[in-house]
Amino acid sequence: MSRASIEVRDLVVRYGAVNAVRGVTFTVAAGEHLTLLGPSGCGKTTTLRAIAGLERPASGEILIGGRPVFSSSPSVNVPAERRELSMVFQSYAIWPHMTVFDNVAYGLRVRRRPAAEVTARVQEALDLVQLGDLGARSASKLSGGQQQRVALARAFVFSPSVLLFDEPLSNLDAKLRAEMRVELKELQRRLDITSVYVTHDLEEALAISDRIVVMRDGVIEQVGTPAEIYDRPRNTFVADFVGSANLIRGRRRPDLEREGQVVLETPGGALVHGAALDRQAAGAEVLMAVRTVHLRLERARPAASVNAWPARIRQRVFQGDFTQYHVDWDGRRLIVRSAASEAMEEGDEVFVSVEPRHCVLIEE
């Protein structure tokens, strides 16, 4: 299968007076799996639809495989059906008046492939999504999960150069969603294809992407690998959207800092050591993000020399896979998620600690 790179430059999309996408630039390498992540209304779906050719941008440039498919100057706009892409829709868009086979065969028949080839490739695609024996079934008689698989098979059967996914798993229940996430990743690897995936689900984005683009209000907030996005959020928005984080505000203490380190002092006087990364903290007032899962609760004072403070359990919320503690610390509240089996009681005096590499300097 041919793989194509995608370049999006200064993309602006307007709906009437509303600017849905306000100057977005990113690239997807050939064979890469990129995810556009963000809350609803952030412009991620609009960006995807602009790549697909279903939305006409106001300005900017889109190149697929080095070939311009949209450009505001010189004016180029290749219609969607000639961009040689494919897409899986949020609603699946399974045609109810056709059989499963006809649905999947559509793209091949559009391309006038011989009947024998159509039959063979459709069967192959259906086998790949584990629907091998359902070809003759009417598409209106499928469960949600089956529709999802038909939509997938239909999207890749004609070997498009790029696959676009518009929140494909959002209509499935939680358990099925987790299963499909794994299958999707497996499928992506086997097809060896460039893909752009849109979701508002963090776990999904972390699981299936090579790189993630986090968007808000029509602009890009951060681009990075899943690990970068999760471990080193650039600002408060990303830190908060990508998993839950405690934000700690304080004054820089350059006098205590060593190479690659940053130290801040909270209003209550606690010293927090963190990783400086390569970011420049402007001014003396700075902000740190600490993931709720990285904080540890212990009854005894930990051996670590830094980042260990006394605290008090205010509230405990049992949530199955983990327990969420609300802890009084330094005159404020910290949230700690702990998988530890030893339950702390409300009112217990404890120690809370965190490794400096998990305390990340961020922007407002």
Next chain:
Amino acid sequence: MALEHFERTRRWWPGPRLVSLLVGGGAAVLVLYPVAYLIQASLSVGDPQARPPEAYGLDNYTGLGRYAHIFGNTLLVAVVATVLAIVLGFAMAWILSRTNVPGRAAFEQLMAMPYYVTPLMGALAWALIASPNSGFVNQAWRALGGEGHFIDINTPWGIAWVMALFEGAVAFVMIGAVMKSMDPALEEASQVLGAGRMRTMLRITLPLVLPGVLGATVFVFAEMLGSFSAALVLGLPSRFYVVTTAMYQLVSQYPPRFPTAAAMGVVLFAVMFAMMWMYRRIVSRGSYATITGKAFRPRVIDVGPLRWPLLAACVFYLGVAVILPVLTIVYASFQRLTALKPKVDNFTLANYATALSLDAVRSALGNSLALGFATATIGVVLMGFLSWLIYRSRLPGAGAIEYLLMFPQAVPRLVFAFGMLWAWLVFPIPIYGTLWLLLIVYLTVFLPLGLRTISGVILQIDRSLEECAQMCGATWGYRLRTVTMPLLKPGLVAAWLLLFIASVRELGASILLMGPKAKVITPAIVEAWFSTSSELTAAMAVLQTLAVAIALAILFAVARRATQPVGE
């Protein structure tokens, strides 16, 4: 080089602005051209026969004072009929969606029937049942020793009664939709918080359905103001006129008084337009959150033994609105001289023989069927394209075009036809008095009907179904053929049927515009009613209905055969 190629293909389509200008302009000509002529005629104060007018002024409007009683009549009939229709519609909607009356599902299906018994059929039937001299009821009354007549249908009350039976079905559909879209949890919450059933009804249910009922009231009232056929059939014998029948009289008398009729039409049109505007406002704003687009299963109230009287009410409504009129017409069509008591030697097929032997009837029936076929076929293509443009293509100004195309809804067909009469008389192509004019008129006045039917289906089809075909590489034509059209098929078939039936039964516009050599069936039935026997008229009415039914049966058979290989 590649760039040039793309640039060239991009210009295949005319710009969206141009398309919307063309469509909007076309719609404006079709819809507004007759209205402009109507207004022009109403301002003509010179020789009433002169075209174009010799002088302009407002005399026709100031002179309308002489006709105040006609406006009073119109208001009386419309108010009485609206109140009755809303009460009927509300009661039926409540009984069938909220109580455990036996056979609810079947009744709900049957509630479409009154709509198919047109006001004209209803009026003819009720004239046979309750006209002061020969009506069945009054025959029985005298046979039982009564004096004079027991009831008289040739009164404002009679006209309102017939209209209300018909519009009751419309009110039922509108109010029923509101009741069904109400979340039962809203009422349950009230009860859980300690309110009794009565209090819940008054404080929760009623306020929630009120905007819907109000919308239905305004809509039905506007329709009543412009109604024509029942007022013509039942009002003419007793010289009781409403605005539409008075206009008809002024135009068809000798010498005709076009300017006065036009002024009346403009006033009626202005009032109806205001009503429709109010209706749109109520519907778009007033429905709180009851309408969430989600279908709820309404909470059914166990009414206990009360369900038998409620069942009787349903049977009564369908009885007087459908069963009685249809039986009456069929019965009368087989009689020599309609009498209440059936006698063997009074039965005859002569009425049918006469009707079918009259060349006028045969050609009128043929013309109507041909017109119906043409209107439905052209209409489906035209209105399908317009619906798609308005609701799918994101054309600039689509909302304005929709408003324009829905315009005929606010104009009584008779008034509209009046404008057409003037407009097409001066048209350079001589189509006046031919079926072509009727075709244009039908296509114009049925725009709202066709658009509403087709757009209902278009809006149900998720946009992504078409987009997905596009992503699979299908071109515009291929998509239309493989995805859009097959999905739209049920809606297009429904629209075709509605347009066909509506065209064959059209009266208000046809009666003014048909030429002596190009007659259509419904005005011919009305003519027969006033100039020949009621038995012959009944036979013609039955023939019309039969012709529609047979035409549809043949079409379905042909269509099924034609599509069979595809379906397999």
